[in-house]
Amino acid sequence: MIIRQEKKESLISQYRKLNPEEQKYIRGICWKVVISFVVALAVAIWLDFFSGETRFLIFLSVFVGSLIGLSKGDSEEExxxxxxxxxxxxxxxxxxxxxxxxxxxxxxxxxxxxxxxxRLPTGWNWRDELVMTGQRFEGREAFLRTHQKEINGANEIDLIREPDNRYDKNAVACSWKGTKIGYIPSGSAQFLAPALDNGMQITARCNVWTSPDNEVLRVYLWFTEKSAKDKVMLEEVRRQIMEYSD
CATH class of the missing domain: 1.10.287 (Helix Hairpins)
Incomplete structure (x- = not known):
């Protein structure tokens, strides 16, 4: 009799199939456990004048208390x-x-x-992220699927203004290592482009996500400022996009 063993996916493979929101949730849990452990261990070491059993109970109490405290906000997530x-x-x-x-x-x-x-589409997902557009043209989706792991590993991208774009004077292209992978949605580009033209310096990153059946591909984008001045400008852009996305 032949016994077939099904090949089980590794935890890392399963994690990569999750969407960005689920990945973010799992990362949050891991960080809470690590932080709680470090805090509890530090307290137990500091209270070295107690007996070993007492210190263990203190460690356990601090660990559980820290974990509960850090997780308190999870129930409020929307x-x-x-x-x-x-x-x-x-x-x-x-x-x-x-x-x-x-x-x-x-x-x-x-x-x-x-x-x-x-109104134009903004790609805003109400979580400080934009969903990139334009990846279905010029073979970009095939490139994203082929290089998904590489892009998610080195996920910083360049934002390139295209003021002479014949379709949209506010066009902002997204490029990964010199290869154009898509565009900022036009509804968001109308606010982002003027800020970039006025000198706003931001770091753009992306996450290429595919559904478990590999039918759907999305690219999530998020931005971080490089200075206090850039932070003010970026917050104003976010505010404009949110109000426009009503």
């Missing part, structure tokens, strides 16, 4: 959809209050609805 709904609810409440103070607010809201229909 999904992308919940965050979006809460943000929209605040906007609706603000509009309702304004409508009560102004008789003509109904006409203004109708104008805003017309504007919403014409």
């Amino acid at each position: 999904s992308d959809e919940e965050a979006r709904e809460k943000y929209l609810a605040r906007l609706r409440a603000r509009k309702s209050k304004k409508a009560a103070e102004d008789e003509d607010e109904d006409d203004d809201l109708e104008d805003e609805d017309d504007d919403l229909e014409e």
Whole structure:
């Protein structure tokens, strides 16, 4: 009788198949365990005048207490959809209050609805990340799939302004090691491009994600500032994108 053994995937392989939100959650748990262990160990070493059994109980108490304290905020985390709904609810409440103070607010809201229909996609996912666009053209998706592990390992990318782009004067291309992999969505580029033109210096990083069945590919982008001045400019860009993404 032949016994077949199924090849089990490693934990690292399973981790790489998770989407960025799930990866972030797992990293958070690992960091909380490590920090709690280090704090508890430091306290136990410092209290060296207690007996061994007492120090172990102190270590255990501090470890559990630290872990609970660090994990306290997890229950308050929201999904992308919940965050979006809460943000929209605040906007609706603000509009309702304004409508009560102004008789003509109904006409203004109708104008805003017309504007919403014409708005450009921003790629904003309500988690300080953008979803890149344009990867389905010029063989970029095939390149991303082929080099997914390399890109996620060295995930810093270059943002290249294309003011002469015939489709969008605010175009911002995304390049990895000299290869164009996509674009910032036009709805976000209209705010990001002027900031870049005005000297904002930021670091852009990406994460290439594919669904378990390998059918869906997304590229998540996030940015960090290089100075205090850049931080102010980047926060203003984020604010503009969030309000536009209403």
